[in-house]
Amino acid sequence: MGEESLRSPVVLKFGGSSLATPDRVRLVAGRIAERHRQGDAVVAVVSAQGDTTDELLERLHELAPDPPAREVDMLLATGEQQSAALVAAALSALGVQAVSLTGWQAGIATDPSHRRARIHGIAPQRIRRLLASGHVVVVAGFQGLSDAGDVTTLGRGGSDLTAVALAASLGGTCEIYSDVDGVYTADPRIVPDARRLPAIGYDEMMELAALGAQVLQGRAVEYAWQHDVEVHARSTFAEGPGTSVRHAQATERVQPVTGAALDRSVARVLCERVPDRPGIAAQLFGALAKAAINVDVIVQSPSHEGRTDIAFTVADDDAVAAEEIAHAAVEGIGGGHVSRDADVAKVSLVGAGMLSRPGVASRAFQALAGAGINIIAITTSEIKISCLVRREEAEAGLRALHKAFGLGGD
């Protein structure tokens, strides 16, 4: 344990569902108080309570269908500020000296990109002073201040990023508390024998986060990786070691696959019978990139009579805009038929061990075929294989992959 003065700070982050009711706020305050009494220098980072953020957005959109992003941030930042004040007050009711800080009071400086700002610096002097005088510091997550003095927010899940960035700046470790007790080989609600992973590499965790695993925000994992911050994902409501996210040693990677994921929030856009001329794909995907729409699985069919079919997937939320943009682009290059298909889902395998082990993809395809599941499209990265399937077959597909790679318990 060492001298108290030698202890490095610990940053504990609590998500919105962990703070959704007064009882839960008391529970969180109790957990923080316990760590403080054990002698840790504790910084708590909190999200907005429960559905606060969605409720605020609803109130805003009733007044302004397309509000300025600056005002969205000004409004949303209040949710975390309220949480921070409530948690600090609950701590003081437990006899713990606590002080809440907004993002700017905590010294979090960001670029001016409202709603998805990037942290470009942290001035942790105020937090350090408060910790040195024995206070628990409760920081409003998800927010910072631009150089122009405007309140910014860090995007959905941004409180994770606040916590990791503060841990990096303070030279401490980071624990992310939510209502699940760690990272699993697959979603246990779909795959009953899914196992909690005691540890996972940053690279794999980033892929899983991108694939819809909601335990940790992808950008927070990226930041932790870049700044060498050890992150633990743990449960607010249960004891247990959780999952440690860290640099994985190659030797630890016995299994080629670490986890499997299912993402239902995708849609496919089909561009059928478009003229097969050079530069067509560039034109189409250039227009989508300009609209900041991320395109995932892309398939272009072999040309037939000078025409080809191009299909790609986008996030559900972007599907309507993507269809419109594709339609305009296709019109501009000689016509074709554009349609949208929401009845798809993506099942994926993630594992840094894939790198050194060939044959993972073919085993995955065999597993899906063995379960009678048709693969619509495939995309792969160095540590990931994703297959697009019909949405109603996706859960069976996830279970088949999970089983084929022996990810389950026992």
Added chain:
Amino acid sequence: MGEESLRSPVVLKFGGSSLATPDRVRLVAGRIAERHRQGDAVVAVVSAQGDTTDELLERLHELAPDPPAREVDMLLATGEQQSAALVAAALSALGVQAVSLTGWQAGIATDPSHRRARIHGIAPQRIRRLLASGHVVVVAGFQGLSDAGDVTTLGRGGSDLTAVALAASLGGTCEIYSDVDGVYTADPRIVPDARRLPAIGYDEMMELAALGAQVLQGRAVEYAWQHDVEVHARSTFAEGPGTSVRHAQATERVQPVTGAALDRSVARVLCERVPDRPGIAAQLFGALAKAAINVDVIVQSPSHEGRTDIAFTVADDDAVAAEEIAHAAVEGIGGGHVSRDADVAKVSLVGAGMLSRPGVASRAFQALAGAGINIIAITTSEIKISCLVRREEAEAGLRALHKAFGLGGD
């Protein structure tokens, strides 16, 4: 009208009930937009919507019965920040460039007294820059920042003070919008023929505010007086000139009395048969002052057999604490009986014209006597006469005074 660039800014303040629903926010945004389109440089100061402040306090007290004042301010300040962002967004939906600012972003510096901070300086550069570039600036009322960098609040009604202080700092005028269309000779709900006053002096307005007239916060009127800011009280929901609060010329004060007020939120504490020794009153009222309890109407009865009765009034909210303090003080000086009486109310006449016209008090007492109303106690200042009466007789008392001094219409 003059050159646009010569126009001094106008600060429009909208209270919580003027912003309680989306429709009302739209109405307020429309009013602001109209002034902007007329060429005015507009700063809008907004309160928290509807009952937001009370709701936040309720949530807080469920977690911490006696929360640190610093955290109360951190929590409450979010209500005004939300209002400001929503109004700015509603303005942009009307095609008006608007930017919301928190208290600290607006440059409002206060002392560190949480929950009742005093403004000690304003740095209006950011507002000036925004106005110069054609923006409407929407400022979150009721809040500022202490030198230590903590969020502070200015006490109930503090948004009025924000508006007046900004007007003083910007060299502009101030309009306070609420759901009444100005200052009346008496509360029109009680006195049907009460008249709206086209103008009232700062001194009289301060007395009326202290007597429970809720149109303007007393400290805001004091600040306006000290800094020579012209204030208009107007209605959000109706057109009309409202009431102008300003330096009154002696010659304008034709009537000795300007208005009458009724304050039900008082209680009386009776200390009966206490030893009549020198210094007793000092000891009793010293203890109350130490507890920051304001004492109003004080009556000490003639001594009888070495004992005397002392009675005084306090605000309703302070009654229980005042009784306890009085009890302890009386015990310490030789005993007596202490009790509390909530069944009282205060009817008052206010008028700077009283100064030069004797006989106002006796006319007031005659009016009450003529209505069969018993006066329990009396207190006077240079421009005010207050009579304590039984609560059930208070409305009749107000009407009698209003009539006796010819304050009504026609």
